[in-house]
Amino acid sequence: MRYSFKIKNFIFALIVLSFVSCDKDEELSFSDLKGVYNGTFTVEYSEDPIFYEQMELSNEVTIEFEDGNFSCSSGENHIPAGGSGKYEMNENKITFNDENGWFADFDGNLILDGEYDIKEDNSKIIISAKKGIGFYKYQLKKQ
Numbered sequence: 416m417r418y419s420f421k422i423k424n425f426i427f428a429l430i431v432l433s434f435v436s437c438d439k440d441e442e443l444s445f446s447d448l449k450g451v452y453n454g455t456f457t458v459e460y461s462e463d464p465i466f467y468e469q470m471e472l473s474n475e476v477t478i479e480f481e482d483g484n485f486s487c488s489s490g491e492n493h494i495p496a497g498g499s500g501k502y503e504m505n506e507n508k509i510t511f512n513d514e515n516g517w518f519a520d521f522d523g524n525l526i527l528d529g530e531y532d533i534k535e536d537n538s539k540i541i542i543s544a545k546k547g548i549g550f551y552k553y554q555l556k557k558q
Contacts, residue, residue, distance in 0.1 A: 448480040448504075452540065452555035456495040458525065459550045476553060478527070485511060487527040495553075498527035509533040509542060524549055 456476040474490030480502070489497035500514035513528035524546040531544040531551075543552040 448540075449482070451477060451479045451558045453477050453558055454539070454553060454555035456490065457552045457554075458494065458522075459552075460548055461550070476555075478553065478555060485527070493521040493525050495527060495551075496521060496523075496525040500528075504533070507532060507534060522549065524551060527553075 454476060455473055457471060457473040459471045472494050474494045476490060476495055477488040479486045483501055483503070484499075485502045486499040487495065487497045489495065496517070498511065498513040498515060500512045502509055502511045504510075508530055509532075510530045511527050513526050515526075517523065517526060529544065529546070531542045533540065533542050535541075538556060540555045540557075541552065542555070543550065545551075
């Protein structure tokens with residue numbers, strides 16, 4: 416009887432540990448991001464000053480992370496514009512410090528620069544920010 420009680424407690428403990436170890440809200444770290452990520456960049460303008468209507472633009476994107484440095488590919492018509500430099504992470508925020516000089520002939524928020532929210536969603540990483548009249552989102556999967 417006592418043996419059966421110990422087995423039940425052991426099985427219960429294993430079940431609890433499996434739930435705790437599968438927590439999706441774990442903090443990401445530099446080592447977690449290391450590598451090449453491919454996916455989709457989308458910008459949704461809620462109040463486009465030219466068309467006065469909601470507009471969404473999207474392109475494929477690649478971002479490489481390594482030892483606190485990043486490099487983001489550029490898409491057609493600067494969607495996204497790209498960027499490269501250093502990044503820092505703090506809990507569920509990531510801050511990109513682009514080190515390039517840019518001409519002011521497009522939406523500067525299309526450059527991967529500044530503070531973004533970052534989260535894991537299944538096997539994808541989502542980096543997003545609301546800036547001005549746009550919502551900028553990178554949905555990426557590690558290669």
